[in-house]
Structure formats: C-alpha cells, structure tokens
Amino acid sequence: MRAAVLAVLLLGVTACGAENANAGGEWKPRGDVRMIVPFAAGGGSDLAGRAVAAALEKAQPGLKVTVENREGGSGAVGYSAMLGKKGNGNYLLATENAILSLPLSGQVSFTRKDFTPVAKLAEDGGILVVKKDSPYKSCSDVVNAAKGGRVSVGMSGAFGVDNVIFTMIEQKAGVKFQRVPFESGGELVPAVLGGQIQIALLNPGEVIGQFRSGDLRGLCVTTDKRYAYPELAGLPTAEEQGIDVSYVQFRGIFAPGGLDGRERAYWEAAAKGVTKTAEFQKWLKDNYLQQSELYGDAFGSYLDQVGTDLEPLLKKSS
Template identity: 30%
Template sequence: MRRDTFLKSLAALAAAGALPLPALAAPNLKMLIPANPGGGWDTTGRALGKAMLDSKQADTVTYDNKGGAAGALGLAQFLSGSKGDPNSLMVMGAVMLGGLITSKSPLNLMQCTPIARLTTEYNVFVLPANSPFKSMADVVAQLKKDPGSVKWGGGSRGSTEHIAAAMIAQKVGVDPSKINYVAFRGGGEATAAILGGNVTVGGSGYSEFAEYIQTGKMKPIAVTSAQRISSVNVPTLKEQGIDVELGNWRGIFAPAGITPAQRKTLTDLVVATTKSASWAEALKKNDWTPAVITGDTFSKFVEDDFASLRAIMAKSGMTT
C-alpha cells in the first residue's frame, strides 16, 4: 500500500472512531500565590496544585509566592506579567477584596479572568496558651474597658479577621475605629506572634491554627460561622451574644487576555480537580467547606462581595 493511501486510511479510521485519538497533553501550570508561605492562600494553592498532579489534570505545577499588601503586590505582578497566558493561575479570595478596599488600590481585579470559587472557611479566634484571659467574654470586657489594650493579631489590613474584629467591637458597643489591630504579612508571622504572646487574641482560618489548637498551644474561644465547626467545637460568636457571622472564601483567577475557549479549558480543569480524591482529602484535612461556583455566576459573586464588604467596612470605620 502506498504511504499516502495508508495515511488516508488511518485518517478515515480515526474519523470513524475505529482508532483512539491521541490524548491531549496535560498542561504545565504556573500558580501565583499572592502571599508569603504558611498562610491560607499558600495552603490552598499548593493543595490544589497537588490535586491537579494527582488527578493527572496537569503535568507540572510551579509556584511563585509574592506576598504583601493583602495580595495587591501579587495581583500587580499577575496583571503585568501573565496577560494572555492560558497556563497561569492565581489564588485569591475575600482577603484580597478587603485589602484592595482599605488601601484604595487603583488595581482592578476584574481585569483578570474569574475561574472558580473553591472553598469557604470560617475564622477562629484564639488566645495564646499563657493568656490571662480565658474566653471571648474576657476579651470583650477588656475591650470595653480599654479598646487599645486589646491587640488583635491576624492577616493584612482588610482581612476577614480584621473585619470580624471591627464587627465584634461595633456589636458590643465599642467604636470599631479604636481597635488595635496588628496586621501581619502572612499566616506564619501571625502564628509566631500569637505563640509568643505578642498579641492578645489572634484570628485566622482553622487550618492555619489546627496543630497549635490540638497541642494546647492556642486556646480557641470563638468561630465566625453560623454553627459550630466540628473539629474545633467552640461556641460561635452568635452563641455568645455577638451577632457576627463572616466567611472567608478562596478562589482561582486566570490572567487577562485569554480567550473564552482557554477560560473554559481552565475552568473544566479546575472543576475536574475539585472532584478528585486528592482534593477531597485536602478539604477534610483543612476543614474547608466546598463552595465551587464558576463562570458568570462566580464573576457576579465577586462583584457582589466587593460591594458587601465595602459597605461593612465603611460602617466599621475601616475605609476612612
């Protein structure tokens, strides 16, 4: 058989489904994490990357940590350096929205391409093991007596724990602009400050404090969820008479300038990853609540959350 006839025969067989088509190569992905190592975004990005590899959705995943300014430094790098790259992703979430609002940043997150919300995690407030306080009631009593004497430690200005601290103050009759909030560049620094007793009370997602709570080095005193979190089993703020509920969601964006087809490919890849055993293991380990939404639904969610956070923060005196 002549070579051209042979090739035509193969093409016809493939078109008819008699021969398997070659599988598409898994992509080599780059994951920008706009925070220092050790925090929630870092944990999320690396857990997602591992699940992508484990489920064969990606051939390789490389990570780039660029912390600072509640994610704004990483966002600036992503906007300028990854435009049009269909193999780049950035971890982000509610903390980035809050940071952009408080800093009045000129950066426009929505110039990037929304891919998916992944999880929701609620904050837990903890005391250092050697704290003279024993409960959130003790903290509130001191807050009412002398707001500046209570040092709240957590992520960057505008983080969910910062917003929650301001909301707590407001709900118990304290001027939220008087709270003494100490912002740290990453979860690792905040954890060290709490363990060292350099702050009165610390706040973050449970996953960042889990090992220290379990070993008794931190005492959990409240969670910001509607119901108790089983792994922590401490009273919610609402149970303690403080009407505050606030979740910290995390998601994935792609760069500006990718095509609709490229966006769909990345979205399908991320959704497939969230259905993997590896991702299920990460959810359980970190006590994350799955909250996957994609496409225009995710875009609208981000825009609505921007507006909601801006209103909460303005009411709490955090945007002046």
C-alpha cells in the same frame, strides 16, 4: 511560486495554532503553569494554593503547576504581579477575600474585574485564639476587655478577611482593637505564642496543631454555625456569645484578565475536576474546610454580591 509561498505561510500558521490546541481545537496551556500565591509560605492561602495546584495536576494528566509566593502589601503585590500577565493563560492565582477588601480599602487601583474568575472551591471560617494561660475564656471576654482597655489583635494582612471580621466586631460591639498586621497566618501563631499579640484570628488548618498540643485555645468561630468536625465542635459561634458577626473566607482560583473563551473554558473544566481528586479532599479534611463550588460567571456574580455587602462596612471604617 506565489502559491507555494502562501501554502508555506498557511502551514506555519496552522502549526503555531496547534501548539496550544488538542485534536478538538480546544486550548491547552503551553508548558508549565505558574500559580501565584499572594501571601507568604505557611499560611492558609499558601496551603490552599499548593493543594489546588497538586489537585489540578492530578485532574489534568500532563499538566505541571508551579507555585510561586509573591507576598507583600496584604496581598497587593501578588495581585499586581498577576495584572502584568493579562491574556496569558499559563498563569493562575490562588484567590481569597482580599481581592474584594483591598480595592474597597482604597489601597490599590485594581478590582476583581481585572482578573478572570475561574472557580470558588471551598470556604473556611476564622477562630479567635489565645495562649493557653490567657485570662480570656470567650470572645465576650475579649470585647469586654476592649471596652475598658487595650487589646492587641494580630491580622494576616492589613486589609484582608481578618480586618473585615475585626471591623465587624468593633462596629457591632462599640470597641476598638489595637491591630498588628502580619504577612501570613503562619506568622501569627508564633506571635501569639510569644506574647507579641493577645489575640489572633486564624483558620482551623493554621492552628489545629497548637490546639492538640494545648498551647493555644479557641474562643469562638466566625461561621454562622458551629463546625461539625469533632475537634472543633465545642467552639461556640460569635453570635452564641452575643456578638452578631458571621463571615467566612472563600478559597478559589483566578486567571489573568483578557483570556479568550477557549482559555476560560479550559480552566473552568480543569477546576471542576479538582474537587474530585483525593488531594483536594485530603486538603479539605486536614484543614477543616467546607467544599463550596462556583465556576466562571457564577463565581463572578458571587464576588460582586460579597463586594456590595462589604462596601458600606469597609468605607465606614476607612
């Protein structure tokens, strides 16, 4: 009798473990996966999260990834929501530079090490943009105007990549901008068109439609080289205009902290399939990004290095 009970228990344990394993004993997510985007719909982070979710589904047949926007606190609300999923491999998060700048700003208690780095997949730079009838013709004009008066700049989040770039410009040029934070890049476009702000810092994918229509103009880009894309190739870098500033935004994936080796291995392998999909390549092209890949520990090391570089800049400005 005792042997029979033991056999039943062993079968039960084996069956439970098999629910999240394939024939080779590797882990697989159980049911639908949730991709948290820590910013509002319509901005660059939202576009990135949805594109990566679609590419994951294509790269892993049978996988279902549902996107959930958790905006607020310049990304802090979404990242905090992910903290509560520790050890749960059925959650992912669309990450970008806010995971480094938020902790350095002192606004949150978590750091990037509270999450599992899965993959860095792409990079995009910022473009300083104005209305078509703005008196500013270059980023140098903006800096000179800020030396003698008030210049209002819109930012996607108070502590994200926009804050970093404007802080860099302020420190290099000895100026101060009037900052107006918004929850996403999607809110910046109507704000600059409506005259609520004079300058916006936007990713190419967020503003290319307004460039084509002529409603907005680009002044300079924050990449170290000009864009190769024909529609953006005419925009000079900030450095070409005498502003020694270069900074790009990465686009990547986090999983919750506390995952075991099998779960990490599954998501890293799945992410490596993302860049091979037509969905991902279309997102790159449509939004004028550059493919740039790092996985697992290599992605973690990259984050540590960028965080080290940012620390003196952001602590000086706080």
